[in-house]
Amino acid sequence: VKLQGRKVFRGKVAGEALVTTQDISFYGGCDPQTGQIVEKGHELEGKSVAGKVLVFPTGKGSTVGSYILYALRKNGKAPLAIVNKIVDPVVAVGCIISEIPAVDQVQIDRLHSGQKVEVDADHGAVSTSG
Amino acid sequence: MLELKPEEKAMLEGRQGKATRKAMEIITLLGEIYGAKRLIPVSSVQIAGVSYDNLGEPGLEFLSDMAVDGKARVLTTLNPAGMDLEEWQKHGINADFARNQQRVIDAFAKMGVMTTCTCTPYLVGNLPHFGEHVAWAESSAVCFANSVIGARTNREGGPSALAASLTGVTAEYGLHLEENRVPEVKYDVRTTLKTTDDFGLLGQVIGERTKQAIPYITGISHATTEDLMSFSASVATYGGVAMFHMEDITPRTTTVPEKVQIITQEDLSNARRALDDKDAVIDFISIGCPHASIDEISHIANMLDGKRVKKGKTVWITTARPTKDLAVRMGYYDKIEKAGAFLVSDACCAVAPLKGRFTGLMTDSAKACFYARGKNKFKTEIRTIDECIREAVV
Numbered sequence: 001v002k003l004q005g006r007k008v009f010r011g012k013v014a015g016e017a018l019v020t021t022q023d024i025s026f027y028g029g030c031d032p033q034t035g036q037i038v039e040k041g042h043e044l045e046g047k048s049v050a051g052k053v054l055v056f057p058t059g060k061g062s063t064v065g066s067y068i069l070y071a072l073r074k075n076g077k078a079p080l081a082i083v084n085k086i087v088d089p090v091v092a093v094g095c096i097i098s099e100i101p102a103v104d105q106v107q108i109d110r111l112h113s114g115q116k117v118e119v120d121a122d123h124g125a126v127s128t129s130g
Numbered sequence: 131m132l133e134l135k136p137e138e139k140a141m142l143e144g145r146q147g148k149a150t151r152k153a154m155e156i157i158t159l160l161g162e163i164y165g166a167k168r169l170i171p172v173s174s175v176q177i178a179g180v181s182y183d184n185l186g187e188p189g190l191e192f193l194s195d196m197a198v199d200g201k202a203r204v205l206t207t208l209n210p211a212g213m214d215l216e217e218w219q220k221h222g223i224n225a226d227f228a229r230n231q232q233r234v235i236d237a238f239a240k241m242g243v244m245t246t247c248t249c250t251p252y253l254v255g256n257l258p259h260f261g262e263h264v265a266w267a268e269s270s271a272v273c274f275a276n277s278v279i280g281a282r283t284n285r286e287g288g289p290s291a292l293a294a295s296l297t298g299v300t301a302e303y304g305l306h307l308e309e310n311r312v313p314e315v316k317y318d319v320r321t322t323l324k325t326t327d328d329f330g331l332l333g334q335v336i337g338e339r340t341k342q343a344i345p346y347i348t349g350i351s352h353a354t355t356e357d358l359m360s361f362s363a364s365v366a367t368y369g370g371v372a373m374f375h376m377e378d379i380t381p382r383t384t385t386v387p388e389k390v391q392i393i394t395q396e397d398l399s400n401a402r403r404a405l406d407d408k409d410a411v412i413d414f415i416s417i418g419c420p421h422a423s424i425d426e427i428s429h430i431a432n433m434l435d436g437k438r439v440k441k442g443k444t445v446w447i448t449t450a451r452p453t454k455d456l457a458v459r460m461g462y463y464d465k466i467e468k469a470g471a472f473l474v475s476d477a478c479c480a481v482a483p484l485k486g487r488f489t490g491l492m493t494d495s496a497k498a499c500f501y502a503r504g505k506n507k508f509k510t511e512i513r514t515i516d517e518c519i520r521e522a523v524v
Contacts (some may be wrong), residue, residue: 064289071188093289
């Protein structure tokens, strides 16, 4: 599958997808020390975003979320890349300051957790192999 | 398609340093996401994300990295910190926190940011005029600037406000454009509002109903500046609103939306009930969210004069440093502190590290109730300023 989206922040990476249909609030919803999603009742509760191609519709919650992405990066627990349906300013700014490759305007319902995904953010492209 | 001027391109290419480059990346990316055609100069910036309690070590590292070669290009002021920068010890703030908070303040000062540490910059030297483009964070100040002053700003976050400061520009989208400032829903208020807590409750009712839609409010015959501060804070906390119109009170003449919603005394009473926890045991009383004005402090000082705060209760009146200095000169500070209450500058009950220190907050601020509950797990009661002070003293 090859999906075309829009570049949010540059970079080209390949890794395993972690996909949710629910929005993510990084402030209060993701532990910056461990990379785990800690929001009660969230689909990804207990799962770590570290080193994953994190796929979710859009961000929600406090603007402090940008700094949480930065903390994840500094702690070596950042997602490898972020793929959104529509990026929100908190996640967008978080990706820029943390230099996390990111793409949005992607049909994310075509992606599944565990798939091997290549993100070519410069060209806004997301592709899966196998 | 976002078009950049040569000097803006130079910033993006890193020819004006690393911090400026990062800042310009933030500005241009937001511009592209929101379909801006160009960047526009801003005349002032208000930065949020100052309390070490919210920033933590990562936020501080980011600011320190930016401070290596970043410099504010326009008047830039700062949101409240997690403590009074001078009298923090007296307020029970621990030394580790104080040291880290001071590192945050030092990083901003190194960039030439005015370390005002207040959510009411417009009261202490950052006052744009009608129609002026600014880039402000702090949702209550954003709402006040757009609505009461008639300046133009989007609801910036901490990093994007800093980015505007270091470049002197923002992307032209959202509330910078006239067509996006038009009210969408009319709210007819059929009850009389008297005090700041009433205005906070109205903000809560309208915020929850209107979400992102810009409200046009009628039926308010009188509002003080403090009432409008309280309303701005609340409507931005309980909704996503970054501006409102209030007939005959805010400056903008505008088209009136046809869709009308009625707000009754019952709506306000329901909002009040929602913020009053029945089992609250009040051990903390705080006024000054948004930061108290000198007029409010004068009133509170006179109420506290010769009185004594009850054992087991802590009282914080939070304000901006210049306002506190004036309160010292006027003798208000002594009256408040002699009664056993604290006049706390630079900080507020929403961003100070207070979790675990208290169980129940009484305040006149609907916004303060929201953060007390969510962040600090306090029970809350909302009352008038006079009732709050009466609760505090013997």
